[in-house]
Every structure is written in C-alpha cells, then in structure tokens.
Amino acid sequence: MKKAILTASAAALALAASVGYAAARDQIQVAGSSTVLPYAKIVAETFGETFTNFKTPVVESGGSGAGIKEFCKGVGENTIDIANSSRKMKDDELKSCVDAGVKEVEEVKIGYDGIVFATDIAGPDWALTADDVYKALAAEIIVDGKIVANPNTKWSQVNPSLPDWDITAYIPGEKHGTREVFEDKLLVAGCKNTGAQDVIKAGGGDDKAVRAKCVAVRKDGKAVDIDGDYSETLSRIDSNKTGVGVFGLAFYENNADKLKVATVGGVVPSTETIAKGEYPVSRPLFFYVKKAHLGVIPGLKEYVEFFLDDQMIGPEGPLAGYGLVAAPEAERQAQRDAFAAGKTM
Amino acid sequence: MSDIALGSAGIAVARPRRDIGLKQRYAAERRFRIYGMLAISVCLIFLAVMLITIFSKGYTAFWQTTVTLPITFDAQVIDPQDKRATDPNVLVAANYPKLVESALIAKLGISPDDKPMIGKLKGFLSDGVRAQLRKIVIDDPAVIGTTRDVAVLASANLDSAFKGQIDLAVGQERRKVSDQQVAWMNQLKADGSMAEHFNTGLFTYGASSRPETSGMGVAIIGSLYMMLIVLVLALPIGVAASIYLEEFAKKNRLTDIIEVNINNLAAVPSIVFGLLGLAVFINFLGLPRSAAFVGGLVLTLMTLPTIIIATRAALAAVPPSIRSAALGLGASKMQMVFQHILPLAAPGILTGTIIGLARALGETAPLLLIGMVAFVADYPKTPFDPATALPVQIYMWANEAERAFVERMSGAIIILLIFLMAMNITAIVLRRRFERRW
The missing domain is CATH 1.10.3720.10 (MetI-like)
Structure with missing residues (x-):
C-alpha cells in the first residue's frame, strides 16, 4: 500500500516535472477580436472540412488587445500564429512585438464592419451627421454651454432639415461589436463637435470618464437597444414607420426594397465609399500573421490564402452573409498579392 | 438577591411564579423556525426557477430534426473524370451537396429545371451534409453508384420551425423560414421522412459555427x-x-x-x-x-x-x-x-x-x-x-x-x-x- 502510494506520487511528480513536450504543433492557433471571431470561426470550420489533411484551426476570442498581446509574446510553438483585430495594430504594440522577437508581422485586411441608418422606404430622404445623432440620442447634450438631459423629442428639433418625426432609433445593443463603431464614430465625434466634450472635461474626470459620458445613450425609450440581429430591427421599422434603424450594410442591400438609407456626413454608404474610408461609420477588420510561423506550422499559409479567397471574403461568400462588408475587388486582390509577396509591416 | 432577602427575613411566603421569560423564549424559537423555513423556501424557489428555465429551454436540444432521403451516389457527380482510383483527393473535394439537392428536389417533386424554386431550398438542409456524405463515401467507396437512405440534418432554422419554436403566424419576411419551406416541411412531415431523432450529435460533434452540427x-x-x-x-x-x-x-x-x-x-x-x-x-x-x-x-x-x-x-x-x-x-x-x-x-x-x-x-x-x-x-x-x-x-x-x-x-x-x-x-x-x- 505505502509503496504503491509513494510510487504513484513519485510518478505523478515526475510527470509534472518532466515537461519534455517536444511534438511539433500541427494545428493553427488564432486569438483576438470577438468581432472577427464569428468570421474566423466560419473560415476555420470550412478550412477544416475542405483541407482534410490539416486540422481545424483553434480560434480563441478575448478581444483585439488581448489577442495582439498574446501574439507579441514571441516566436515559437507555444505562441499563437494569428491575431484577429477589429482595429489596426498600434505602433507601440508593433514595437513590443519586435522587442519580443516577432520581427516580421504580416497585416491582412479581411473587409469592413460598416453600419448604415435606414428608414421605411416610403419616408423622406435623410441626411444625418454625427452631430445630429449625438444630439438626438445621447443621454445628455450641451444646450447654451451647459450639459443637460437631452430635451429633444423630434428630429426637426435636432436639425431643422430633418423630418418632423418623433425620435425613435433602433441601435445595436451593448453586446454588439458594431456598438463600438457607433459610439466612436458618431457619439464621440458629435460630443466633440458640439463642444460638449470640453464642457464635460472642464467638469473634471479623466478621458475614460469623459468618453463614458459622451457615449451614454438616452434611456427614455427614444433609443432602443436591439440585441438580436438586423431582422429584428427591420421588423421594428415595419411596425413603426417613423423609426430609424441601424443595419449592417449587407443587410440593408438585401432589403433595399423595404428600406431607404440615410447619408451620413453627406456620403451615401456603399461598398466603395466604405472601402475608401469616405463613409464615416465603418472600420476595417484585420488579422495579423506571424511570418516566422509560415512554413513551420502546417496549414498556416493555406489558411490565410483560403481566408483571402473570394469564396470566403468575396461579396457572395459566407462571411458577407454573416455581415462582413467585402472589400472592393481590387483591394481583395491587393491583399492576396501582398500576402503572396510576403509583405511585412 | 431575593433569595438572600427571603432567608434573612425567615418568612415563608408563597413565592410568585418567577418571570423567566418563557413565553418570549418560546415565541423567539417559533420566530426562528419561521425564519429558517423562509430561508429554505427562498433557496428552493430559486433552485426551482433555475431548473425549470433551464429544462424548459434545454430539453429540446436533445432532439434534432433530420430528413431521410434516398440519396443516389452518382459517380457522374462525385467523380466525373473517373480518377478516384489514382487521386484520392477526388472523393474529398467532390460536390456532395449536389447529391443531396438532387435527392431533395426529387422527393419534393420539383422540376430540376425550375431554378427559382430550387433557389428557395437554400437553407433547408444543413451545410454539414458535405462532411456527412463525404464520410460515408470515404469509409466505403463501394457505395458510389448505389442508392441509399441517409438521414441528413435539417438546418437550424428548419429544426426550430419543426419544433414549433418559430411563430409561423407572423409574416414570412419576419422569420428565417419562408412559407414555401414551411409547406415543404409539412409535406415531408406528412410522409414521415422528416422527423425528430435523439440528438447524438450533441454529445459527439465538436464546436461549429452551425448550430445543428455543434456538439460538446x-x-x-x-x-x-x-x-x-x-x-x-x-x-x-x-x-x-x-x-x-x-x-x-x-x-x-x-x-x-x-x-x-x-x-x-x-x-x-x-x-x-x-x-x-x-x-x-x-x-x-x-x-x-x-x-x-x-x-x-x-x-x-x-x-x-x-x-x-x-x-x-x-x-x-x-x-x-x-x-x-x-x-x-x-x-x-x-x-x-x-x-x-x-x-x-x-x-x-x-x-x-x-x-x-x-x-x-x-x-x-x-x-x-x-x-x-x-x-x-x-x-x-x-x-x-x-x-x-x-x-x-x-x-x-x-x-x-x-x-x-x-x-x-x-x-x-x-x-x-x-x-x-x-x-x-x-x-x-x-x-x-x-x-x-x-
């Protein structure tokens, strides 16, 4: 009995201590943005089903920052191969990568995440600006140099050129990835332009607190969070003909027979204007590849090529079906060429 | 105190019953028992609510809708150039969804030339059929050229509709399943080829972006x-x-x-x-x-x-x-x-x-x-x-x-x-x- 126990514990200790794990990793490891996660999952799954000689990549979520941090830990089998990101890698992040030995990073843009404002097809034309959205939907806005609870009840009070409709907007719920774009590109921008930001800042608080105040959405029922998908927003617009809904571009285009799209800052949203960066409420989505792992981790090169293939990121591909705004043909080709040429940051 | 006082006086008086707070103590005990029972019932209520919500939402996950189709493993579709003896990749990359589509339109009585109608079939069956049929063929290549009944998975939306989780009373543009698909669903249900089976996939599949092929x-x-x-x-x-x-x-x-x-x-x-x-x-x-x-x-x-x-x-x-x-x-x-x-x-x-x-x-x-x-x-x-x-x-x-x-x-x-x-x-x-x- 005692010998058995002693041997067992000794064996267990030896197992724990002798971490001579040497087998080569044969599975791609990806981590990062939760906005990119659904797209990466679809590609990983289809990749595993198409290339039966490679394993299905493992995709972790956890956020762009966390993914890039993990990515920049170094080169080697116990570090990840790809970091998904819903924003560009920052310079100091790239520097930390290089310092840790990840000298060559390839940037791949997979497409865009863009949102549009749309109303019922029978309604008048809409031309919105970030300021209008901020003044209509923020919890507190600036009136005569003072921050007050939002007094606007009609769009025409916000901007006389807008229709005389009661304010009802269906916006992405807080757990949506697109909520961040909505906050950054509209509410924060409007907060800044109308001067509210300076007043809030003068009232004290750090940048984070100021931002939180700027992006706080009114809770009096005029801005409705939609946690479901865009079809729920559409059905709300159907039942409330004077409602304004926020949609993904792809969804709007598929339902253009029911919806009229609003311009933002004078720009009509389309794949072209989003891809060119003219339309403000969008952001490009990226992933970053560790060049040192190409050719070492089996399937990594094929995975990236497969991701960039038109059958994945093209306008007819499954990712577009899930809400990705496909980049224009030339840009997709440029991404493929850049990857083939091994261009690094 | 009072004992000493009595002793010194030396007089035996009928002592009044001492007030030892018996009543209050019994009342306190009763109150405590009630608090205890209340505490336990609060716990039990929370537990019951939790279990009821989980079970009422979750028990349907153990059933999965499948459509049993007589699938002809047509060599012309799987391997049009007849190269499978030399190139095993042919069987991996073959157009398996096409086999299922043909079987389904034959079953539903749609003309193979009626493209708009066939277009409406999109999203009826799971995209997992490719992997499912590929496994059948690769495990046993002799199946090519024969016809076999295969139970293929319905898509997650159809599965929800079949289980009655989608409100079919609202207009078809507000739900993920079209009226035509519901009609087909009822047709297949009537002839018994569409049915719910115990969802073994829930225990055997790995993670997936498609609900019907994801498991634990x-x-x-x-x-x-x-x-x-x-x-x-x-x-x-x-x-x-x-x-x-x-x-x-x-x-x-x-x-x-x-x-x-x-x-x-x-x-x-x-x-x-x-x-x-x-x-x-x-x-x-x-x-x-x-x-x-x-x-x-x-x-x-x-x-x-x-x-x-x-x-x-x-x-x-x-x-x-x-x-x-x-x-x-x-x-x-x-x-x-x-x-x-x-x-x-x-x-x-x-x-x-x-x-x-x-x-x-x-x-x-x-x-x-x-x-x-x-x-x-x-x-x-x-x-x-x-x-x-x-x-x-x-x-x-x-x-x-x-x-x-x-x-x-x-x-x-x-x-x-x-x-x-x-x-x-x-x-x-x-x-x-x-x-x-x-």
Missing part, C-alpha cells in the same frame, strides 16, 4: 482529460502533504505558517491560478496553449488546498485511541499511519477529493487565460492537443447570436448538472457506506 464532444473529452490529470496529481500530492503535516511534522511556527497559507490558497479566486498557469506552464515551461494538460495542471493547483484541508480533517477525526493502540502493539509510526489511520480516514478523503473535482469541473475563469476558451472543432487525441471544457462550451454558446444556440446552451447546462450531480451523489454514497462513528 470536444468539451466532454477535454473535461475528462483534465479531471484525470487532477485526480492523478492532486490526490497523491494532497494526501502525502496532509499526512506529513498532520502526523509527522513538528508543531512549530513554520508548520503554522504553512497551514495558514494552505487555508488562504483554498480561498484564492480561481482566475489567479489561471494567471499562474499562464506565467509558469506556458511562458516559462513552454507547454502548449489551449491544451487540456495545462488546464489539468492549473486545476490541480486549485484543487490541492481543498483536498489537503479535507484530508487533514479526516485524519484528525480518527480517535487517538487507535493511534495509541497501534503504537502500543509495537507498530512503527509509518505502519500506524498507513495500516490504521489512513484506511479509517479514506471515506473523508474521497469525499473531499470528489467535491474538489466537482468544483474543478465547473471552472471557467482559469481556463480563459491559458487559451482554453476557444473554438475547437477537432477531437484532442492526447491531453497536449487543444481542447475546451464543459463550462467553457456553455459560455461560448451563450455568446452566439443564433437562436438555436440558446437551446443547445441550456442542453449543455443540463449535461453539466447531471455530471455534477453524479459526482456529488457518489461522494454522499461513499460517505454513508464507509463512514465510521466512534
């Missing part, structure tokens, strides 16, 4: 690996540590400090162990990310204090008379511990271990940091391959947008609850059966 297979295996590693490592180390501390170590300041630290460790939030695992096992020792082995090591660290505390309590509960008797009969200290104390303490140790394991089974936080909260589709062959765990799978499904994942999430919770209940019942049975009272 990888999570179950991952959890199993981790529990095994925790058992193999934590039990011997924990028991050895507690025997030494309880029976052999001198009681001095050092052992006091160790004891305080062990008790502290038991209360440390589990995410801290995850951070430790990331720093030591992955960054320093270079173990692979997302692997069940690392998860097992982290959970071992987390479970050790629980096992040590339970074991020490069990050892201390063995009466000193047993020790004295063993020593008095000439047993060495080692013999006393291993032949007398340890067998008597075993039920307590096992109970502690099982409860520790059950806690480890439900842990997600430490696994987040070592990369186990991930989309893993392939089965882990060894504990060093990427895997997930049961609670992680629940968390991942909870974050999904599609409605069909909600039902799967509740189904997964039911499975996890069943595992936990089985472990706790084992602990109780062991305790009842082997418990000794002195």
Whole structure:
C-alpha cells in the first residue's frame, strides 16, 4: 500500500516535472477580436472540412488587445500564429512585438464592419451627421454651454432639415461589436463637435470618464437597444414607420426594397465609399500573421490564402452573409498579392 | 438577591411564579423556525426557477430534426473524370451537396429545371451534409453508384420551425423560414421522412459555427482529460502533504505558517491560478496553449488546498485511541499511519477529493487565460492537443447570436448538472457506506 502510494506520487511528480513536450504543433492557433471571431470561426470550420489533411484551426476570442498581446509574446510553438483585430495594430504594440522577437508581422485586411441608418422606404430622404445623432440620442447634450438631459423629442428639433418625426432609433445593443463603431464614430465625434466634450472635461474626470459620458445613450425609450440581429430591427421599422434603424450594410442591400438609407456626413454608404474610408461609420477588420510561423506550422499559409479567397471574403461568400462588408475587388486582390509577396509591416 | 432577602427575613411566603421569560423564549424559537423555513423556501424557489428555465429551454436540444432521403451516389457527380482510383483527393473535394439537392428536389417533386424554386431550398438542409456524405463515401467507396437512405440534418432554422419554436403566424419576411419551406416541411412531415431523432450529435460533434452540427464532444473529452490529470496529481500530492503535516511534522511556527497559507490558497479566486498557469506552464515551461494538460495542471493547483484541508480533517477525526493502540502493539509510526489511520480516514478523503473535482469541473475563469476558451472543432487525441471544457462550451454558446444556440446552451447546462450531480451523489454514497462513528 505505502509503496504503491509513494510510487504513484513519485510518478505523478515526475510527470509534472518532466515537461519534455517536444511534438511539433500541427494545428493553427488564432486569438483576438470577438468581432472577427464569428468570421474566423466560419473560415476555420470550412478550412477544416475542405483541407482534410490539416486540422481545424483553434480560434480563441478575448478581444483585439488581448489577442495582439498574446501574439507579441514571441516566436515559437507555444505562441499563437494569428491575431484577429477589429482595429489596426498600434505602433507601440508593433514595437513590443519586435522587442519580443516577432520581427516580421504580416497585416491582412479581411473587409469592413460598416453600419448604415435606414428608414421605411416610403419616408423622406435623410441626411444625418454625427452631430445630429449625438444630439438626438445621447443621454445628455450641451444646450447654451451647459450639459443637460437631452430635451429633444423630434428630429426637426435636432436639425431643422430633418423630418418632423418623433425620435425613435433602433441601435445595436451593448453586446454588439458594431456598438463600438457607433459610439466612436458618431457619439464621440458629435460630443466633440458640439463642444460638449470640453464642457464635460472642464467638469473634471479623466478621458475614460469623459468618453463614458459622451457615449451614454438616452434611456427614455427614444433609443432602443436591439440585441438580436438586423431582422429584428427591420421588423421594428415595419411596425413603426417613423423609426430609424441601424443595419449592417449587407443587410440593408438585401432589403433595399423595404428600406431607404440615410447619408451620413453627406456620403451615401456603399461598398466603395466604405472601402475608401469616405463613409464615416465603418472600420476595417484585420488579422495579423506571424511570418516566422509560415512554413513551420502546417496549414498556416493555406489558411490565410483560403481566408483571402473570394469564396470566403468575396461579396457572395459566407462571411458577407454573416455581415462582413467585402472589400472592393481590387483591394481583395491587393491583399492576396501582398500576402503572396510576403509583405511585412 | 431575593433569595438572600427571603432567608434573612425567615418568612415563608408563597413565592410568585418567577418571570423567566418563557413565553418570549418560546415565541423567539417559533420566530426562528419561521425564519429558517423562509430561508429554505427562498433557496428552493430559486433552485426551482433555475431548473425549470433551464429544462424548459434545454430539453429540446436533445432532439434534432433530420430528413431521410434516398440519396443516389452518382459517380457522374462525385467523380466525373473517373480518377478516384489514382487521386484520392477526388472523393474529398467532390460536390456532395449536389447529391443531396438532387435527392431533395426529387422527393419534393420539383422540376430540376425550375431554378427559382430550387433557389428557395437554400437553407433547408444543413451545410454539414458535405462532411456527412463525404464520410460515408470515404469509409466505403463501394457505395458510389448505389442508392441509399441517409438521414441528413435539417438546418437550424428548419429544426426550430419543426419544433414549433418559430411563430409561423407572423409574416414570412419576419422569420428565417419562408412559407414555401414551411409547406415543404409539412409535406415531408406528412410522409414521415422528416422527423425528430435523439440528438447524438450533441454529445459527439465538436464546436461549429452551425448550430445543428455543434456538439460538446470536444468539451466532454477535454473535461475528462483534465479531471484525470487532477485526480492523478492532486490526490497523491494532497494526501502525502496532509499526512506529513498532520502526523509527522513538528508543531512549530513554520508548520503554522504553512497551514495558514494552505487555508488562504483554498480561498484564492480561481482566475489567479489561471494567471499562474499562464506565467509558469506556458511562458516559462513552454507547454502548449489551449491544451487540456495545462488546464489539468492549473486545476490541480486549485484543487490541492481543498483536498489537503479535507484530508487533514479526516485524519484528525480518527480517535487517538487507535493511534495509541497501534503504537502500543509495537507498530512503527509509518505502519500506524498507513495500516490504521489512513484506511479509517479514506471515506473523508474521497469525499473531499470528489467535491474538489466537482468544483474543478465547473471552472471557467482559469481556463480563459491559458487559451482554453476557444473554438475547437477537432477531437484532442492526447491531453497536449487543444481542447475546451464543459463550462467553457456553455459560455461560448451563450455568446452566439443564433437562436438555436440558446437551446443547445441550456442542453449543455443540463449535461453539466447531471455530471455534477453524479459526482456529488457518489461522494454522499461513499460517505454513508464507509463512514465510521466512534
């Protein structure tokens, strides 16, 4: 009995201590943005089903920052191969990568995440600006140099050129990835332009607190969070003909027979204007590849090529079906060429 | 006071019944009983609400709608150039969805030339049919050229519609299933080829972006690996540590400090162990990310204090008379511990271990940091391959947008609850059966 126990514990200790794990990793490891996660999952799954000689990549979520941090830990089998990101890698992040030995990073843009404002097809034309959205939907806005609870009840009070409709907007719920774009590109921008930001800042608080105040959405029922998908927003617009809904571009285009799209800052949203960066409420989505792992981790090169293939990121591909705004043909080709040429940051 | 006063006076008076607050004390007891019952009923109500919501949402996940179709494995479609003898890749890349589509339009009586009608079939069946048929053909290439009845999965939306979870009264533009698809569904339902079957896929599939082909297979295996590693490592180390501390170590300041630290460790939030695992096992020792082995090591660290505390309590509960008797009969200290104390303490140790394991089974936080909260589709062959765990799978499904994942999430919770209940019942049975009272 005692010998058995002693041997067992000794064996267990030896197992724990002798971490001579040497087998080569044969599975791609990806981590990062939760906005990119659904797209990466679809590609990983289809990749595993198409290339039966490679394993299905493992995709972790956890956020762009966390993914890039993990990515920049170094080169080697116990570090990840790809970091998904819903924003560009920052310079100091790239520097930390290089310092840790990840000298060559390839940037791949997979497409865009863009949102549009749309109303019922029978309604008048809409031309919105970030300021209008901020003044209509923020919890507190600036009136005569003072921050007050939002007094606007009609769009025409916000901007006389807008229709005389009661304010009802269906916006992405807080757990949506697109909520961040909505906050950054509209509410924060409007907060800044109308001067509210300076007043809030003068009232004290750090940048984070100021931002939180700027992006706080009114809770009096005029801005409705939609946690479901865009079809729920559409059905709300159907039942409330004077409602304004926020949609993904792809969804709007598929339902253009029911919806009229609003311009933002004078720009009509389309794949072209989003891809060119003219339309403000969008952001490009990226992933970053560790060049040192190409050719070492089996399937990594094929995975990236497969991701960039038109059958994945093209306008007819499954990712577009899930809400990705496909980049224009030339840009997709440029991404493929850049990857083939091994261009690094 | 009053006794002394009475004594000094020397007069025997009929003493009035002393007010000893009997009434209040009984009332207090009654009140306390009511509070106790209220407390228990609050717990029971919460438990009932939780179980009812989970079960009412989740029981449907154990059934999955399939469509049984006579599929002709047409060599013209699978291998138009007849190269499969020389190039095995032909069978991998063949156009399997086409076979299913042909079978389905024949079954529904749609003309093969009616393209708009065929277009409406999109999203009727699962995209998982490609992998399903490919497996059939690769396992048995002789099937090419024959016709066989195959039960293929309906898509998640059709599955929801079939189970009555989609309100068909609203207009078709507001739901994911078109009126035409509902009509086809009813047609197939009437002739019996569309039916619900027990969803074995929920237990065997790995993660997937399609609800109908996602399951907990990888999570179950991952959890199993981790529990095994925790058992193999934590039990011997924990028991050895507690025997030494309880029976052999001198009681001095050092052992006091160790004891305080062990008790502290038991209360440390589990995410801290995850951070430790990331720093030591992955960054320093270079173990692979997302692997069940690392998860097992982290959970071992987390479970050790629980096992040590339970074991020490069990050892201390063995009466000193047993020790004295063993020593008095000439047993060495080692013999006393291993032949007398340890067998008597075993039920307590096992109970502690099982409860520790059950806690480890439900842990997600430490696994987040070592990369186990991930989309893993392939089965882990060894504990060093990427895997997930049961609670992680629940968390991942909870974050999904599609409605069909909600039902799967509740189904997964039911499975996890069943595992936990089985472990706790084992602990109780062991305790009842082997418990000794002195």
